[in-house]
Amino acid sequence: MTEFTPVQSLTFEEFGQILCYPRPERDEFHLRQKELKLLGVNAISFTGPTKIKDRQILGKGCVSLVIKAEMNREIVALKIRRVDADRPHMSHESSMLRLANRSGVGPSHRGSTKNLLAMTYIRGLPISRWVETLSGRGQKTKVRQVVSAILTQCFAMDNAGLDHGELSNASKHILVDGQGIPWIIDFESASMTRKPNNLTSIVQFLFVNPKMAPLIEKRIGHIDRDALFPLLRSYKKSATQELLAEVSRHLGI
Template identity: 25%
Template sequence: MLIELLGREMHNYLISQEELERFKGFLEKRGIKVEKFYSKGTTSLIFLGKWRNKEVIIKLERPDTPRKNLQKEANILRVLKGHEISPLLIDYGMFENREFLVREFAIGKPLLYTTPEKDHLLQILEETYKLDLLRIDHGQIQGGKHIIIGDRVWIIDFEKASLRRKPKNVTTAMAMIFLNNNVISKRVREKFKINPMFLETLRKELKQYKETKNIEKIKELLCSL
């Protein structure tokens, strides 16, 4: 039973077997099949499923969520459609007074748990640059969990993103990957044998980027790795 994967506490508190079955039936009528529980987020329960033979992520708002974010995420995913930054939004709506969102599954591993290749680094630069141009500030780039590394790069989970904050996706991503002291930067520095001159040049170019919004010098630097 699907609910067994949620655990007894979640069964009793976050969703009942009966409600889960109703949710599965509700989505099946929309062409979406719930297959298994995936994880528990701060604001939603997350399931894996299928839509037209494609793997999808299904988010269902938790009844105890401190905030409603899925509509905002759905709106941002609509803005991103065609930009090849985040997986495609499949569906969004309400189920028994709870928000739900369905999007295509991003195949790969979070940057936090893997070491990127040079092509990945260039894709991260390009995609964060696109976000800056679209004036969307992701808000959680710095943790490395929302950049997915696979055959290509995806940026996911825009629940805390904003169209009002000043976007700083490029500077945040580059600082996380190269300049800050964390497990990601340590792996990248070791893999590419990055020296202090490279880091100092990157700092200078990021400072210039804040003024010019031109990534060409940063791109040239990454291409030199």
């Protein structure tokens, strides 16, 4: 069972390296403590695959750290803006996640402040790891179902005018949970001003990327890329439901 530590009992010496990564400052620490209280975060869990000094966390990026937390009796993934981030607040990612949610994509937005962003905690594996660990019967069906769901989510974002921005290398940006449901995460680079290329980017990652494509093809069979690329070019010009269906049929989904 995961142990949670009440936020009010965390000291600067214990939590400063996480709340104010990578340069802990007492004044900033106390400001961010107040944000935790304002957001309703009452406890955190030092658990996950990433280590920051002597603490385990869920992840670390260029903009934020991610920790597991308890907020209003719900387990959430909490992003904490790095003090050396190239942006002054979390409002952009917060608004992009809300927009994604309107299209049925991404973990549910649970609240945000200047330096914090809370969302539904997804217990899952990065998609490449998920595919690698598949074994036994039914692998082909499972991969087809996950890929189909990802394409549907990307199509929804394309039609909403929201470009994720990092799906051409989606190894860290898609989690697959225990029920085989894929979740697109990390909307810090998303944009409503760029032309959306979500579906074309994810298809190239899954079926062209030299590391990912062999894992997928091993489970669902060979893909004719020479015939795939013209379909993707057509889709880029007009992201229609009909072209989505045609791309899916070509991929055997």
